[in-house]
Amino acid sequence: MSELTEMKCIACQAGAPLATAAETEKWKPKIPDWEFKEVEGIQRLERMFDFNNFKETLAFVNKVGAIAEDEGHHPVMLVEFRNVTVSWWTHKIKGLHANDFIMAAKTDQL
């Protein structure tokens, strides 16, 4: 079984399958700091990252931006003075795709 951090996002179309319960159970322990949160009926992975100052905060936003561009999958980020809340989900399928678990794990690596 591949580690999430070694996997690549695959192009995802509307109609692609949501992560199954079995996949979710398998991947959940690999991203223990992420909260499974439902917003307007759509599941997302959410984690807040804390920093010492705004410069560090902005540097992190750019690092997340860089992996998002690399993988062609983009999060929503709530950027505050000393923290960033990152949310991953797949808009096209209104929920969590394997890609979101991959990106959460890659975000943890930054």
Added chain:
Amino acid sequence: MSELTEMKCIACQAGAPLATAAETEKWKPKIPDWEFKEVEGIQRLERMFDFNNFKETLAFVNKVGAIAEDEGHHPVMLVEFRNVTVSWWTHKIKGLHANDFIMAAKTDQL
């Protein structure tokens, strides 16, 4: 009367005065695209900026970050794929200070 964009933020302590009704009436027409929004009882200025792609989105976030660092006053930014929602308010006084109008006007200039 100075233009907002030519004004500098002043250091703001808890207990500093909120923008008065007269100031708000004076400055509001200078930032017509900003919404006055109350969140948890606290007034903020909010505007969404749209972009063509994530690269442009991230470039804008960095420009806002740069003026925030210059002025020592920081917004909250909700960063999505092709848009950024910028919110200005003053945490220490739980509302809108002259600084917030200045920063909204400077954000419009970017």
